[in-house]
Amino acid sequence: MRENYDLIFKLVELGVLKTPLKISTVKLAKELGMSQQNASRKLIQLEKSGIIRREITVRGEIISLTQEGRKFIESIYLLLKKNLEEAMGMIVKGIVFTGIGEGGYYVTRKYYETQFLEKLGFKPFPGTLNLRLVEPKSRYILETYPHIFIPGTKTKYRTYGWVKCFPAKINGKLRGSIITLERTHYDEGVIEVISPHNLRKELGLKDGDLVELELIELK
Amino acid sequence: MRENYDLIFKLVELGVLKTPLKISTVKLAKELGMSQQNASRKLIQLEKSGIIRREITVRGEIISLTQEGRKFIESIYLLLKKNLEEAMGMIVKGIVFTGIGEGGYYVTRKYYETQFLEKLGFKPFPGTLNLRLVEPKSRYILETYPHIFIPGTKTKYRTYGWVKCFPAKINGKLRGSIITLERTHYDEGVIEVISPHNLRKELGLKDGDLVELELIELK
DNA sequence: ATTACTACGATCCGAGTAA
DNA sequence: TTTACTCGGATCGTAGTAA
Helix, strand or coil: CCCCHHHHHHHHHCCCCCCCEEECHHHHHHHHCCCHHHHHHHHHHHHHCCCEEEEEECCEEEEEECHHHHHHHHHHHHHHHHHHHHHCCCEEEEEEECCCCHHHHHHCCHHHHHHHHHHCCCCCCCCCEEEEECCCCHHHHHHHCCCEEECCEECCCCEECCEEEEEEEECCCEEEEEEEECCCCCCCCEEEEECCCCHHHHCCCCCCCEEEEEECCCC | CCCCHHHHHHHHHCCCCCCCEEECHHHHHHHHCCCHHHHHHHHHHHHHCCCEEEEEECCEEEEEECHHHHHHHHHHHHHHHHHHHHHCCCEEEEEEECCCCHHHHHHCCHHHHHHHHHHCCCCCCCCCEEEEECCCCHHHHHHHCCCEEECCEECCCCEECCEEEEEEEECCCEEEEEEEECCCCCCCCEEEEECCCCHHHHCCCCCCCEEEEEECCCC
16 A cells, blocks of 8 residues: 555644644645545545544545554654754764865955855865865765855956855864865865864864864754 | 655665665665666656765665755654644643543452553552543544553453553643543543542542643653 | 666546536 | 546556666
């Protein structure tokens, strides 16, 4: 038996977890963007599979969850909760290395400085900290995280690429932001970090040191 | 585009929220109880709808979430969280009335006394508090909540019906349990409450008084 | 090993309509 | 107004294979 998640989630949205739901198949169908007949059939299926209980009246039906239905919804919730919470506050680890100084040039451009101040709330120390990711695959996870986007721009003289900012706490102490650039000479296994602080100095970092970045949740 | 929830939840279960997932369509299909071909197609669909990103290698594929995919999953999580949390710690309200004393007879039977002590952890005061539900429909919600079940039993002389117990805090103070009975003379709009305390006396209750019961979460 | 195409049977969905 | 049946077209799922 197919589980009809769209229907179940719609019923939850309509408050079926809190109170039995009085609704006609016409209205429900409209909510779901499907035909009345289909909504009716799906309700029958949900009833047969023991998720809901129905009471049909002359002017609509009253839908309530069975205990099994509540448990089913809770099981989805718990699955997502467990996995989302473990994934949140993600730690990114990287090894310090000395780059070619490109990032440092970048972040001191007026355009970016203004954008960083506006969107991150700080003026970066002139220079970026280059990190080679311990687990290069974490780059992909990083990209799925909410981030602050600074679009590219053009002047008469040159073009500036976009920058994605992932605010983070650095070694559990200083705040800053991972940035990934549209235009970079580095491969996917490399990230750069900006901060209002001189990270090398204040954290006593030298090439080869491990740095841990804890992503700060956005909103 | 159908959302393929089963596939999405399976990917979550396999940890796609935490790290890109290296898995073959054969294994994934086995996990989902479907054909390899179908798993393959569903992955293609999920990719087309922008939920996941895929990288196909000779020995399987690497599946990672897009930012949109993560948001989609979070949106389901937040929907369930909001509704489940609002529904939890549910308050049931009822008006005290004097019954025919049937409940009092019931709970003092040896069989039930033993069961209550074992499963609820207390020996009930000999007598039940009868409540007429303020919102009779809350009876249906109640039935969807996890509860402790005491099965029926038979002796040579008579038959005892099952009892469902919903542990609750009474008027924010005393502990006890709502019970619903297989054999009752009351209609659906009535519940009974047992407690180690003499509720009428300790809470100063008389007929017509309002009582609030906060369900205690099980497990 | 893999992934994923084609072909075909199964299932689903919407329109018409009964009750 | 309701809910939900039948029927036909659309979509889905599996088996057989190709690459």
